[in-house]
Amino acid sequence: MTYNPGPDVIEVIRVPARNPIAGAYRTFGETLRGLKTTFARVVEGPVTIQYPEEKTPVYPRFRGRHKLHRFEDTGLEKCVGCSLCAAACPADCIRVVAAENTPDNRVSAGERYAAVYEINLSRCIFCGYCEIACPFDAITMGHDYEMSDYTRSDLIFTKEMLLAEAIERTPLRAEGE
Amino acid sequence: MTGFGVVFYFEPWWVQIVKSLVIFVVVFAILPVLIVYERKLLGRMQSRIGPNRVGPFGFAQPLAEIVKFAVKEPFRTTTSVGVLYRVAPAIAILTAIGGLALVPFGDVQHVFGQRVGLYGIDVSVGPLYVFALAGISFYGIMLGGWASGSKYSFLGAMRGAAQLISYEVSQGLSLVGVVITAGTLSLTQIVHAQEGLWYFIPQFAGFIIFTVAAFAETNRAPFDLVEADAELVGGYFTEYGGTPFVSYLFAEYANMIVVSGIAVTMFFGGWLLPFGLHPPGWVDPIVVLVKIFIFFSFFVWVRATLPRLRYDQLMSLGWKILLPLATLNLLVTAVLVAT
Numbered sequence: 001m002t003y004n005p006g007p008d009v010i011e012v013i014r015v016p017a018r019n020p021i022a023g024a025y026r027t028f029g030e031t032l033r034g035l036k037t038t039f040a041r042v043v044e045g046p047v048t049i050q051y052p053e054e055k056t057p058v059y060p061r062f063r064g065r066h067k068l069h070r071f072e073d074t075g076l077e078k079c080v081g082c083s084l085c086a087a088a089c090p091a092d093c094i095r096v097v098a099a100e101n102t103p104d105n106r107v108s109a110g111e112r113y114a115a116v117y118e119i120n121l122s123r124c125i126f127c128g129y130c131e132i133a134c135p136f137d138a139i140t141m142g143h144d145y146e147m148s149d150y151t152r153s154d155l156i157f158t159k160e161m162l163l164a165e166a167i168e169r170t171p172l173r174a175e176g177e
Numbered sequence: 178m179t180g181f182g183v184v185f186y187f188e189p190w191w192v193q194i195v196k197s198l199v200i201f202v203v204v205f206a207i208l209p210v211l212i213v214y215e216r217k218l219l220g221r222m223q224s225r226i227g228p229n230r231v232g233p234f235g236f237a238q239p240l241a242e243i244v245k246f247a248v249k250e251p252f253r254t255t256t257s258v259g260v261l262y263r264v265a266p267a268i269a270i271l272t273a274i275g276g277l278a279l280v281p282f283g284d285v286q287h288v289f290g291q292r293v294g295l296y297g298i299d300v301s302v303g304p305l306y307v308f309a310l311a312g313i314s315f316y317g318i319m320l321g322g323w324a325s326g327s328k329y330s331f332l333g334a335m336r337g338a339a340q341l342i343s344y345e346v347s348q349g350l351s352l353v354g355v356v357i358t359a360g361t362l363s364l365t366q367i368v369h370a371q372e373g374l375w376y377f378i379p380q381f382a383g384f385i386i387f388t389v390a391a392f393a394e395t396n397r398a399p400f401d402l403v404e405a406d407a408e409l410v411g412g413y414f415t416e417y418g419g420t421p422f423v424s425y426l427f428a429e430y431a432n433m434i435v436v437s438g439i440a441v442t443m444f445f446g447g448w449l450l451p452f453g454l455h456p457p458g459w460v461d462p463i464v465v466l467v468k469i470f471i472f473f474s475f476f477v478w479v480r481a482t483l484p485r486l487r488y489d490q491l492m493s494l495g496w497k498i499l500l501p502l503a504t505l506n507l508l509v510t511a512v513l514v515a516t
Contacts, residue, residue: 024498034482038222046226 057173063128063141064170066119068162071109077163078138079117080110085130085139093123094130110136117159122152143170192293197278200297204277207466208430209239215477222481249419256326257416265324266414266421266428269317272310273431279306280438280469281365283448283461295448295462296365303362304352307439308345311394315341317428318396318403322413333412336488337403340393343495344400348390350503354383354510355443364439368447375451377444382506384444386499391436393495396429397476399483402491437472441465445472 016022049056058064069078081098097116107113128141139162146169149155188196213228213236220227228235253262278297285294300306315338322334356362358379359370367376377384393400404412414425441447445468448461456464486494 031483035478038478038482041224042218042221044224046221047224048226050226 055169055171057171058143058145059173062143062145063126063131065121065142065144065147065166066124066130066157066162067140067142067166068117068159069138069140070163074109076106077108077113078136079114079134080108080136080138081112081114081117082135084133084135088129088133090127090129091123091125093120094118095120114159117162119157119162120155121147121157122155142166143172145170188291188293192291196293197297200277200282201274204431204434205427208427208434209243210236211430211434211473212426213238215473215480218474218477219481222478243423246419246423251419251421254326254416258324258326261320261324262416263421265317265321266417266424267317268320269314269428270424270431272314272317273428273435275310276307276435277431277438279303279364280435280465281368281442281447282465283458284365284368286458286461294365295458299363299365301363303364303367304349304356304439304443305362307435308349311341311345314428314432317425318413321417321425325413325416327416329409329411330413330415333403333405333409333415336405336409337396337413340396340400340402340491340495343492344390344393344499347386347495347499347503348394350500350507351383351386351390352439352443353507354380357507357510357514364442364447368442368449371446371449375444375446375449380444380506380510382502383510384440386503386506387440387444389494389499391440392476392479393491395432395436395476397433398480399486400491401485402488405485433473433476434469437469437476438465440472441468 016026070076071078081096083096083098086092086094086096095116095118096114098112099115101107101111101113126141131140144166147155216238217227217229217235228238231237231241279300281294281296281299283295285292287293318337318341319334322330322332322337325331355367355376358376359367361367361370392398396403401412404414406412409415414422417425447468448464450456450464
């Protein structure tokens, strides 16, 4: 069915008649209007955020660099080496090698722990599926997004790097900001 | 009393040399600052900050860029035409500097017992000298564009030739109204004739025409078809790099200073101040420089505002609107002065 608007809906905007005097007047007026617009920008001041010095605060659910977590009371790692994050990862950038916990070498709370936990951040697409897949909330997405480096191998983050307390380089957006 | 008409060479030769050196050095010290100022003001008008990394508030930016340009490798296209390719930028900047000599920065002052006119020269042909130099500066653009042996340069140069010739006529005619009203061609005499009423009020139409034509003559937006970086890469200086490029750049800005200076002299009372203020003589150059600065800011303001004209629009504006208006303005002024 075609849209058939009534005569009260249709608004016809006609091109102004070709009149040199009116045209010159219009041109002059529009030029002044344009000049007013640009001058208003000077009065407003710049909107620039000077990036390395100032940063836009990120939202709480911003998906930045991953973090691995420990239990706060016991200090044991939350990760049990189940490799569900690696299975969920669409970019295939997580590598987990699990090992058994022993009584004299207890690393995690479960039966097993991740002996190797590596994330290749040069391949990661920051989709956050690993965070969703994890049954123990051992891996979460942090707020850090400044990860450029000089070599690709430096972007493979090991378990120690992911477990370490992240340097807070990125401001978090306050409630309602 | 030498040369053409009445020229008052009352100064000894060394005063004239010192004077020209001072004008040259001061203006060329101001030019880089103006370039940074333009970029910063353009930024503000686009809600940006503009250059602010080098030096305080970014004002050392031109120093860094001059070093960058100076150490660049000199190159030329294989199709470029011998010596013309090298001479063209020099013509552009020489004519721009030559125009500076005419801008009056102040009246005749007594400095250490010498009578010194605060201007380069006070020729009795005034504006004609400027147009003569502007006529030569076309060669800087045309030769530069043609001798580069590049089609973009050539297109820019051809556009420049057509544009400059079209608008020079209107610009000249708009100044004739002022000349008729003042009854003299000497720029200092014209400034003196404006005591009481600056000419941009009685000659408002002439002022508007002059301003529009000045934008076209200096190849500034919205008439920068000569450069037209979206279509022609860079226009007539596409194939120039390093110091020849800088000389084209400086020539453009020096031309803007000259045109602003002429506008200030012809329409805004040169070194005169409104409200009956009569400061001591050493303030005159500052007054003129401030007025030039305001006019320059207007150039930048318009550049930030208006889009570039299409080529046929440029031509019809020049020949169908500005030229009849300028002629009408001239005729009306002539009739009014005669009666």
